[in-house]
Amino acid sequence: MSPKPMARPGGRSARVQASVHAAVRELEAERGREALTVPLVAARAGVTPSTIYRRWGDLQELLSDVAVERLRPDTEPADHGALRADLTAWAEQFLDEMSSTAGRAYIRDALLGDPDGGNAGQCSAYAAAQVDLVLDRARERGENGAGGEGGEADAPAREAVMDHVVAPIMYRILFRPEGLSTVYARELVARALDGLPD
Amino acid sequence: MSPKPMARPGGRSARVQASVHAAVRELEAERGREALTVPLVAARAGVTPSTIYRRWGDLQELLSDVAVERLRPDTEPADHGALRADLTAWAEQFLDEMSSTAGRAYIRDALLGDPDGGNAGQCSAYAAAQVDLVLDRARERGENGAGGEGGEADAPAREAVMDHVVAPIMYRILFRPEGLSTVYARELVARALDGLPD
DNA sequence: CGACTAAACGCAATCCCTTTGCGTTAAGCG
DNA sequence: CGCTTAACGCAAAGGGATTGCGTTTAGTCG
Structure with a gap:
């Protein structure tokens, strides 16, 4: 669902999409994001602008x-x-990647050209899947009966981590970009795991 | 700082800004947000498009x-x-207003045309000020020595409420718009106040 | 109160992004 | 192998975005 509903997943359509995506990445690196236009991307990709407009509808949706x-x-x-x-290390890496200049630009682009919210939901799903991997691993180890419904002495459920670790990080990145370090991620994880034996 | 750095706060400049802002609100209500263009707004406001472009630089920055x-x-x-x-009622109202169709559109617009992050920071400051009012009131009542640094039995600090109530709400609105109700806000407040006497 | 400076605005020409109709190609399918 | 139709290329408007230049006017200083 990342590309628009493609009734024809193979052949020329697939080549066009790959070519356009590659053109966006190249031009973004060469001339910067501000200089991107649909005709410019189209020329680099070897297609006509109308193809991009018909398929993505908009530069912002393509960038998304x-x-x-x-x-x-x-x-x-x-x-x-x-x-x-595990959770501390993942949260620190997550914050580092997402709060970088490039990361913030990608988050903004993903939210931007997203009429139905599908792309933003995909971003959240990526983070949720990573969190699930960490929690599943803990459950396999038999830690505190991990994966339980967030009882006081159990490992936190997936939703609790999303609410109290991922959400605060993303909120700070989007709304309060100043003074953000890995220390913040560590503190959030510590609070989310509060009351758990170490 | 809401308008661009205005070297001339009074007179014609102020009239132009007020007129343009009013034109945006009117046309947004009449024809919908999708139909807005700079020339359209300019015509309604009684100015030329170049005035808007020079002052705001972009339609998105104006909408922001x-x-x-x-x-x-x-x-x-x-x-x-x-x-x-107090906190439960405020969080429920906050979620209601922000998760509405209009609220989500405003949030997106505010984040969108915001090169330096000043507008997004302002939004966060609004919420923080409201939270501070609630917490200050609790402190004046003498509740649990409210306003302390978030000790186990104290009222939560402002940052704790931002992290565990405001941030999750905004994250859900932006990244997971499905199935959001006031119940969620109430649960978040309950968790943030966990361990407090009622 | 009057003159000066420069920011802000209006006007108009230009550029090029956006949109759309039509013919052509080729992917998917029986 | 032939049919159907989605997807693409081409080209022509149509209109939004950009910019130079002259004019107005807000703010300041004598």
């Missing part, structure tokens, strides 16, 4: 698609042997 | 300014006599 692809995690969370260490 | 004005709270949080009741 590219941004979501770039926000997809490329590696699994590292295994440090314990839930607290 | 208008959106921030609309997101400014117009009333103080209601006083229900106790911290928990």
Whole structure:
């Protein structure tokens, strides 16, 4: 669903999409995001502007698609042997990547050209999947009966981590970009795991 | 700072700004947000398009300014006599207003045309001020030594409420718009106040 | 109170992004 | 292998975005 509903997933359509996406990434690196226009991307991709307009409807929607692809995690969370260490390390890396200049630009683009909210939902789903991996691993270790419904002495449920770790990080990045460090991520994880044995 | 750095706060400049802002609000109500263009707004405001382009630089930046004005709270949080009741009521109203179709559009606009992040910061400052009012009132009542640094049995600090109530609400609105009700706001407040006597 | 400076605005010409109709290509399918 | 139609290329308007220049006027200083 990252690209528009494609009734024809193969052949020329697929080549056009790959070519356009590559053109966006190249031009973004060469001339910067501000200089991007639909005719410019079209020329680099070897297609006509009307093709892009018909398929994506808008420059912002195209950039939104590219941004979501770039926000997809490329590696699994590292295994440090314990839930607290895993979650802390993941949250720190998440904050680092997302709060970088490039990361903030991708988040904004993903939210921007997104009439139905599908792309933004995809971003959230990526983070949720990563969190699930960490929590599943803890459950397999038998930590505190992890994955329970967030009882006082159980490992937090997925939704609790989304609410109290991921959400505050994203809120700060979007609304209060000043003074953000990995310390903040560590504190959030510590609070979310409050009352758990270490 | 809502308008661009205005070296001339009075006279014609002020009239132009007021006229343009009014034109945006009128046309937004009449023809919908999608139909807005700079020439259209300019014609309604009785100015030339170049004036708008020079002053705001872009339609999105203009809409961002208008959106921030609309997101400014117009009333103080209601006083229900106790911290928990005050915070719950405020959070429910906050979620209702922000998750509405109009509210989401304003949030998106505010984030959109915002190169330096000043407008987004203003939105966060509005919410923080409202939270401060609620917490200050609790402190004046002498509730739990409210306003302390978030100790286990103290009322939560402002930052704790921003992290665990405001941030999750905004995250859900932006990234997971499905199935959002006042129940969610109430749960968040309950968790933030966990361990407090009622 | 009057003259000066420069920011802000109006006007108009230009550029090029956006949109749309029509013919052509080729992907999917029986 | 032939049919159907989605997807693409082409080209022509149509209109929004940009900019130079002259004019107005807000703010300031003598």
